[in-house]
Amino acid sequence: MGRFELICPAGTPAALRAAVDAGADSVYAGFRDDTNARNFPGLNFSRREMEQGIAYAHARHRQVFIAINTFAVAGNLAPWHRAIDDAAALGADAVIVADYAVLAYAARRYPDLRLHLSVQASASNPEAITMLREQFGIRRVVLPRVLDVSDVGRLCHEVDVETEVFVFGGMCPMAEGRCALSSYVTGHSPNRQGVCSPASHVRYETRDDGLVTRLGGFTINRFPRDEQAGYPTLCKGRFVVLEREQYLFEEPTSLNALALLPQLAEAGVTALKIEGRQRGRAYIEAVVRQHRDALDAFDRGETWSSPELDGLAEGGRETTGAYERRWR
Amino acid sequence: MTAAELSLGPVLFNWAPEVWRDFYFAIADEVAVDWVHLGEVVCSKRAPLLDKVWEPVVERLGAAGKRIVFDTPHLVVSPAERQALRALSARQDRMIEANDGGALALLGGRPHMIGPMVNCYNEGAMAWFAERGAVAICLPGELDSAAIATMAQAGRGLGVAVEVHAFGRVPLAISSRCNHARAHGLHKDGCQFVCGRDGDGLAVQTLDRQDFLAINGTQTLSHAVVCLLAELRDLVAAGVSRFRLSPQTIDMKAVVTLYRDVLDGRRDGVAARADLGRLVAGLPLANGFIHGREGLALVTA
Structure with a gap:
């Protein structure tokens, strides 16, 4: 089995350089508009910054993938087409795409541009993936976080494209690219605007019993005064069901699947991906370096560990998520 | 205005087999819908429960x-789920609606429909679906009227009927995790089919006891009931030719009558909406998505 490729997030040029310096094989980033699924204020790359980022990575024999993974607006496909045009012109090593319209455009105009299927495309079985290889020539699929490791293994053996899986960072408990929860409450969705639970709709309220976090007028969680409040991502909130307050969909945890490296290697996974384009440079530097060290140790047949990641996980807690059947 | 058709979406909830059967018998005998969607789209564990009532209903x-x-199911992952999808898709004599990428693959090259869980957000995607044999597309629930109008127009050129979700709790998410079982402290593998207790879904409230969402097995839906009665005539004028009504435990015959009456010009949409509000007793109505707002909003002016 070959060594894993380590795919790291960058929301800013500084984060891109940090990821490259810390040992990323490839960095993924998006343009500063709603063509990518991390369309947050102050994040992402101008065309000029992307050009410089690609130059920085290529000078060090690393790659840059450009995420163009929202769904194009009806009647206004031009920004998505332009993003593909510019990615090709800037020499991106791949584009990460979810919308069939954008895939079709890229495949027709730039047959040599490497196409990766975004996790937002939610291709969860070999039938879907093979169709997209035949139709658009996709070379890699980022697998949706609805598969357990045995599903991943079966799938890898049945498809003629590379597979990439998330191993660290925030984790959607819902099938990605098919979730309108944020949209229902705020009018802004990952698929259309590239945002989930946007900060513009978040309010923090101090009440007698502590700090309440709200999204679009709904209470998402409540924290005692002495506890740090988490960000009110809708699916990580606490709700009342059957008279009981509970984290219904998912606890505020981070995915950490490094313990599953042997299984993922056995499955035939090509690339391991870290979530977090919204994260700062220091976080990226630390997380990427930890993963680089762990993967290098794994390659040498040594034991690997990631104890220092504990302080970096969301809410301080970690999960192997959907990779283990008990999660369901 | 008589060109527009009504379709009854698949029952999303885990109704007891005899309830499911009697519901469809009543639809067959008494209710004026043009299309009826059948299938267990949410959870593959539930599908065998309908085996013995399936053929009589058909x-x-x-x-x-x-x-x-x-x-076809919304989420297809396991070997058993893939096998079931292949068996369903192999029936050349049937009209099938694709609800995931695997179904798209298996149905390509023959006439089929595209369901709301398949992402068709623009005319480019629609053209690709049409090229592969799509004859009707039910658009994703979160689209606004401008996007719908653009695609309805594109659909006319492509020979694709454009449909929108016009009544019922709207599906918002699907997971491989069963939140319904989880709410009862159970795992999906040992779920005891607790979802069968909630014919319209299990209520999810905020910590402030504000009504929020509904859980249906692995699916999450809106608490509010989508109602597009007041928008129907504009949508027809924009080129939408089919409206999907999603079954709930209320009097669906009365719901269908309201929609048919508004489409046929016998009733005013706003007045009919007030009647629907009484029918859904206690649940709020919503039309926010179509007005470009948060989905739960009810825009009345």
């Missing part, structure tokens, strides 16, 4: 002249 609906559409 026969009764067929005998009543309803056009039947067989819907």
Whole structure:
């Protein structure tokens, strides 16, 4: 089995350089508009910054993938087409795409541009993936976080494209690219605007019993005064069901699947991906370096560990998520 | 305005087999819908429960002249789920609605429909679906009227009927995790089919006891009930030719009558909406998505 490729997030040029310096094989980033699924204020790359980022990575024999993974607006496909045009012109090593319209455009105009299927495309079985290889020539699929490791293994053996899986960072408990929860409450969705639970709709309220976090007028969680409040991502909130307050969909945890490296290697996974384009440079530097060290140790047949990641996980807690059947 | 058709979406909830059967018998005998969607789209564990009532329902609906559409599951992962999808898709004599990428792959090259869980957000995607044989597309629930109008127009050129979700709790998410079982402290593998207790979904409230969402097995839906009665005529004028009504435990015959009456010009949409509000007793109505707002909003002006 070959060594894993380590795919790291960058929301800013500084984060891109940090990821490259810390040992990323490839960095993924998006343009500063709603063509990518991390369309947050102050994040992402101008065309000029992307050009410089690609130059920085290529000078060090690393790659840059450009995420163009929202769904194009009806009647206004031009920004998505332009993003593909510019990615090709800037020499991106791949584009990460979810919308069939954008895939079709890229495949027709730039047959040599490497196409990766975004996790937002939610291709969860070999039938879907093979169709997209035949139709658009996709070379890699980022697998949706609805598969357990045995599903991943079966799938890898049945498809003629590379597979990439998330191993660290925030984790959607819902099938990605098919979730309108944020949209229902705020009018802004990952698929259309590239945002989930946007900060513009978040309010923090101090009440007698502590700090309440709200999204679009709904209470998402409540924290005692002495506890740090988490960000009110809708699916990580606490709700009342059957008279009981509970984290219904998912606890505020981070995915950490490094313990599953042997299984993922056995499955035939090509690339391991870290979530977090919204994260700062220091976080990226630390997380990427930890993963680089762990993967290098794994390659040498040594034991690997990631104890220092504990302080970096969301809410301080970690999960192997959907990779283990008990999660369901 | 008589060109527009009504379709009855698949029952999303885990209704007891005899309840499911009797519901469709009543639809066959008494209710004026043009299309009836059948299929367990949410959870593959539930599908076998309907085995013994499936054929009588198909026969009764067929005998009543309803056009039947067989819907594929929203999420297809396991070998058993893939096998079931292949078996369903192999029926060349049936009209099938694709609800995931695997179904798209298996149905390519023959006439089929595209369900709301397949992402068709623009005319480019629609053209690709049409090229592969799509004859009707039910658009994703979160689209606004401008996007719908653009695609309805594109659909006319491509020979694709454009449909929108016009009544019922709207599906918002699907997971491999069963939140319904989880709410009861159970795992999906040992779920005891607790979802069968909640015919319209299990209520999810905020910590402030504000109504929020509904859980249906692995699916999450809106708490509010989508109502597009007041928007129907504008949508027809924009080129939408089919409206999907999603079954709930209320009087669906009365719901269908309201929609038919507004489409046929016998009732005013706003007045009909007030009637629907009484029918859904206690649940709020919503039309926010179509007005470009948060989905739960009810825009009345």
